[in-house]
Amino acid sequence: MKLFAGACGLLFFAGAIYAPRFENVAAKAGLTRPFPNGGDKTKKFIVETTGSGAAFFDYDNDGLPDIFLVSGEGGLSRLYHNEGQGRFTDATAKMGLAAAAGWGQGVCAADYDNDGFTDLFVTYWGQNHLYRNIGGRRFEDVTERAGLKQDRVRYNTGCAFLDYDRDGHADLFVANYLKFDPRNTPEPGENPYCWYRNLPVACGPRGLEFDRNILYHNNGDGTFTDVSAASGIAEPDRNYSLGVLTGDFNNDGLVDIYVACDRTPSLLYINRANGKFSEEAVLRGVAYDENGNAMSGMGASAGDYDGDGWLDIFRSNFSDERETLYRNRGRGDFDDATALAGLARNTRYVGWGCGFFDFDNDGWKDLLLVNGHVFPEVERLGIDIHFRDRAILYRNLGGGKFADISETAGPGLAERHSARGAAFADYDNDGLVEVLINNQNEVPSLLKQVTRPPNHWVLLKLTGTRSNRSALGARVRLTAGDRTQVDEVRSGGSYLSQSDLRLHFGLGASTQVDRIEIDWPSGRRQTLRNSAADRVVTIEEPRD
Amino acid sequence: MPVIRFLPLLFAAASLSAQTTAEAVDAFHRGHYLQARQMLEKIVDGSPRDTVARTFLGLSRAATGACDAARPDLQQQFDSNPEGSLRRLAGLALVQCALAQNRMSEAEAVLEKLQKSFPDDADVLYETAKVHMKGWNDAVFQMYQKTPASFRVNQLSGEIFELQGRYQDAATEYRKAIQKNPAALNLHYRLGRALLLQSHDSANLKEARKEFQAELTLNPSDAVAEYQIGQILVAERDPAGAAARFEKAVSLNPEFGEALVALARTKADAKKYTEAIGLLERAVKLQPTSESAHYALMMAYRNAGRTEDAQREKAVFDKLSRPPEGEFTEFLKKLGDKASKQ
Numbered sequence: 091m092k093l094f095a096g097a098c099g100l101l102f103f104a105g106a107i108y109a110p111r112f113e114n115v116a117a118k119a120g121l122t123r124p125f126p127n128g129g130d131k132t133k134k135f136i137v138e139t140t141g142s143g144a145a146f147f148d149y150d151n152d153g154l155p156d157i158f159l160v161s162g163e164g165g166l167s168r169l170y171h172n173e174g175q176g177r178f179t180d181a182t183a184k185m186g187l188a189a190a191a192g193w194g195q196g197v198c199a200a201d202y203d204n205d206g207f208t209d210l211f212v213t214y215w216g217q218n219h220l221y222r223n224i225g226g227r228r229f230e231d232v233t234e235r236a237g238l239k240q241d242r243v244r245y246n247t248g249c250a251f252l253d254y255d256r257d258g259h260a261d262l263f264v265a266n267y268l269k270f271d272p273r274n275t276p277e278p279g280e281n282p283y284c285w286y287r288n289l290p291v292a293c294g295p296r297g298l299e300f301d302r303n304i305l306y307h308n309n310g311d312g313t314f315t316d317v318s319a320a321s322g323i324a325e326p327d328r329n330y331s332l333g334v335l336t337g338d339f340n341n342d343g344l345v346d347i348y349v350a351c352d353r354t355p356s357l358l359y360i361n362r363a364n365g366k367f368s369e370e371a372v373l374r375g376v377a378y379d380e381n382g383n384a385m386s387g388m389g390a391s392a393g394d395y396d397g398d399g400w401l402d403i404f405r406s407n408f409s410d411e412r413e414t415l416y417r418n419r420g421r422g423d424f425d426d427a428t429a430l431a432g433l434a435r436n437t438r439y440v441g442w443g444c445g446f447f448d449f450d451n452d453g454w455k456d457l458l459l460v461n462g463h464v465f466p467e468v469e470r471l472g473i474d475i476h477f478r479d480r481a482i483l484y485r486n487l488g489g490g491k492f493a494d495i496s497e498t499a500g501p502g503l504a505e506r507h508s509a510r511g512a513a514f515a516d517y518d519n520d521g522l523v524e525v526l527i528n529n530q531n532e533v534p535s536l537l538k539q540v541t542r543p544p545n546h547w548v549l550l551k552l553t554g555t556r557s558n559r560s561a562l563g564a565r566v567r568l569t570a571g572d573r574t575q576v577d578e579v580r581s582g583g584s585y586l587s588q589s590d591l592r593l594h595f596g597l598g599a600s601t602q603v604d605r606i607e608i609d610w611p612s613g614r615r616q617t618l619r620n621s622a623a624d625r626v627v628t629i630e631e632p633r634d
Numbered sequence: 635m636p637v638i639r640f641l642p643l644l645f646a647a648a649s650l651s652a653q654t655t656a657e658a659v660d661a662f663h664r665g666h667y668l669q670a671r672q673m674l675e676k677i678v679d680g681s682p683r684d685t686v687a688r689t690f691l692g693l694s695r696a697a698t699g700a701c702d703a704a705r706p707d708l709q710q711q712f713d714s715n716p717e718g719s720l721r722r723l724a725g726l727a728l729v730q731c732a733l734a735q736n737r738m739s740e741a742e743a744v745l746e747k748l749q750k751s752f753p754d755d756a757d758v759l760y761e762t763a764k765v766h767m768k769g770w771n772d773a774v775f776q777m778y779q780k781t782p783a784s785f786r787v788n789q790l791s792g793e794i795f796e797l798q799g800r801y802q803d804a805a806t807e808y809r810k811a812i813q814k815n816p817a818a819l820n821l822h823y824r825l826g827r828a829l830l831l832q833s834h835d836s837a838n839l840k841e842a843r844k845e846f847q848a849e850l851t852l853n854p855s856d857a858v859a860e861y862q863i864g865q866i867l868v869a870e871r872d873p874a875g876a877a878a879r880f881e882k883a884v885s886l887n888p889e890f891g892e893a894l895v896a897l898a899r900t901k902a903d904a905k906k907y908t909e910a911i912g913l914l915e916r917a918v919k920l921q922p923t924s925e926s927a928h929y930a931l932m933m934a935y936r937n938a939g940r941t942e943d944a945q946r947e948k949a950v951f952d953k954l955s956r957p958p959e960g961e962f963t964e965f966l967k968k969l970g971d972k973a974s975k976q
Binding site: 287288355372373375378380381382383384409410419423425429430432434435436437438473474475491 | 799833834835836868869871873899902903925926928929930932933936937944945948951952955
């Protein structure tokens with residue numbers, strides 16, 4: 091297919107290269123509460139290191155993405171309503187979410203019951219919660235009724251809704267990190283897996299027992315059935331699973347599942363169409379780095395960074411490891427393109443939330459990742475690895491290359507936090523994507539560009555009719571000028587987080603979108619022509 | 635003379651000639667070595683052919699510091715006792731006595747025999763490590779005593795700091811060594827490595843590269859220095875420059891497995907899969923347990939459309955990469971020095 095032969099290479103807008111300035115506008119926006127997550131100077135157990143996620147989702151269908159932030163023990167996960175004008179107000183109690191305490195980990199969102207309102211799923215070390223959105227007026231905890239009550243304490247982490255069998259109902263994938271019980275987990279320094287650079291630290295994941303991932307099938311009547319064993323999802327049993335990323339990586343029209351795994355090979359479940367998945371990460375080239383080493387994978391993001399029509403994968407890893415960029419060479423086979431793309435230098439960070447997003451609307455997906463070490467104790471070493479650290483922003487130069495522009499992209503990026511989840515959305519519909527970051531034991535960050543690139547954009551809000559209502563898995567090919575871009579609607583992703591379900595495309599100098607082709611999960615293909623740029627376009631799947 | 639201390643050792647019950655022997659052995663296992671020794675001396679006086687009593691008499695004498703008195707019994711039991719567990723105990727005690735009395739060659743001779751008979755025994759391996767460590771310590775002590783101003787003292791200090799993860803201190807020592815002996819080989823190389831490990835700052839890549847280049851000035855046939863520069867060029871996104879360095883490293887040392895793998899990767903990146911496969915097939919022959927070589931070969935086969943070969947390599951790779959062995963191998967690799975690469 092020669093669809094994607096657009097001009098590779100240089101940024102194509104005229105004049106000087108756009109220099110973004112990101113500022114942290116969290117306080118101004120009303121996000122002033124800290125979110126606790128274990129110790130700040132020392133951590134006793136691993137559960138203190140992994141939380142927590144962040145979400146952008148529009149729960150009341152007012153066209154403005156709202157915010158949900160997950161808390162660790164000692165705090166409350168909170169819902170913030172987007173009031174417009176860049177302001178958010180705490181709607182946790184009002185919306186019936188105030189009971190959600192505990193070791194919250196991840197969050198994902200989708201309209202699982204196809205009633206037109208986006209529902210919320212929150213994972214825990216402990217019992218997960220499914221919150222049904224009742225008409226955008228309140229949330230109801232339907233965990234037990236939906237059949238999602240777990241029979242033991244599990245360390246649930248990343249999650250994503252997906253319609254793997256294309257029956258029009260959003261199913262649910264939940265990653266499990268490991269089996270953790272503080273009563274029988276060694277304390278810092280107790281065994282060789284409880285040390286880091288001669289410091290006694292929280293033990294694990296090595297040395298702790300593996301667990302298995304879970305797939306719940308949506309029965310279409312408000313309940314789910316655990317199909318982990320029958321689907322093959324539960325087969326891998328030697329992986330510490332964290333970030334979950336869904337996408338059709340082999341372009342066969344079926345959604346696959348990638349899981350970033352800590353200290354063990356990452357997983358790629360290829361959808362075999364009959365309700366079965368086969369785990370193929372090793373041979374497909376996304377389990378290890380180019381040396382065959384298992385990294386400490388945390389978060390993952392998908393995007394067609396090189397414009398060839400295939401979704402590539404980025405994974406954030408531990409310090410002393412490179413981040414990993416896997417280039418899809420077609421049909422879902424990947425090469426490690428980290429060094430070739432220019433991402434091999436930032437090795438002092440522990441990376442978490444990450445995402446492809448086009449900050450300058452030039453039509454090429456850029457890349458942001460947020461960082462922070464797992465062990466606060468690392469500060470005692472006086473080295474260049476820190477518990478709180480800055481974010482990294484890579485500008486996509488085209489031609490498969492990135493440039494690290496973190497140090498010139500504004501004070502928001504330079505702030506040091508122990509960041510975990512990161513979610514992306516254009517929350518004020520101005521065409522520029524903002525980033526919400528959940529920082530351990532601090533108030534969240536909300537990164538917003540205060541500069542404006544000279545390019546155009548479009549936001550697509552897709553609604554399924556025969557397909558699942560959230561349009562999860564819908565594949566969009568958008569052509570503007572000589573560039574064709576692809577993306578998909580997905581739940582989950584980044585690190586334990588949920589980004590806006592709407593798709594954002596930068597259009598460069600193009601003032602209109604020539605063609606939008608949508609492959610809906612139902613199998614229906616829809617084409618729209620000549621849409622104006624610089625607006626939100628709502629597209630409903632044809633009903634006939 | 636230091637007293638030899640025994641950890642509780644497994645003892646397969648042999649037929650004991652009398653209840654008192656059992657009591658004496660029990661006293662030994664409870665750590666009452668002097669009491670055991672006194673009991674066993676009486677038993678052996680009365681029953682000189684009681685091999686269990688003789689063995690434990692040797693062991694208790696050794697444990698109470700009487701190595702000279704212990705040695706004849708221990709040696710005899712080690713040489714001729716048909717019971718493996720008793721031979722093993724006697725041998726280990728002989729080694730400990732030899733170490734305590736600084737008779738290194740005797741310790742090594744006994745250990746060689748023990749290793750043949752008990753190749754997977756943790757105590758035997760532990761004593762082997764101790765013997766080597768003592769030899770190392772003695773040599774280092776002499777060097778520091780007799781040639782304190784030598785560049786070798788700084789070099790060795792640097793290497794020790796490296797093992798301790800103190801890369802900045804290591805770099806300082808290597809610099810001192812270079813100042814003392816600018817023509818000595820390997821110092822620039824070790825300094826380059828320490829710089830790479832010391833910081834994640836990309837400026838360090840440039841500094842390290844300078845040191846590897848300086849090593850090449852001293853020794854233009856240093857394949858590992860070429861290889862290191864190649865790796866830096868990869869990180870600096872100069873694939874053509876890196877390929878040339880790897881090519882040179884392989885030409886200098888055709889059996890340099892890591893360089894073959896690195897060169898193959900540059901070929902694969904350029905879609906020259908047949909060339910990559912040739913290099914990698916050589917690499918896995920040279921290093922059959924190299925995870926990275928098998929992984930790269932698996933990917934090259936896959937990219938060349940040789941699915942069955944890729945599956946076969948995957949099976950090899952899967953076997954090699956199983957933790958925790960794989961993890962430990964990686965740890966050892968990080969400790970690995972230049973000699974293992976050349």
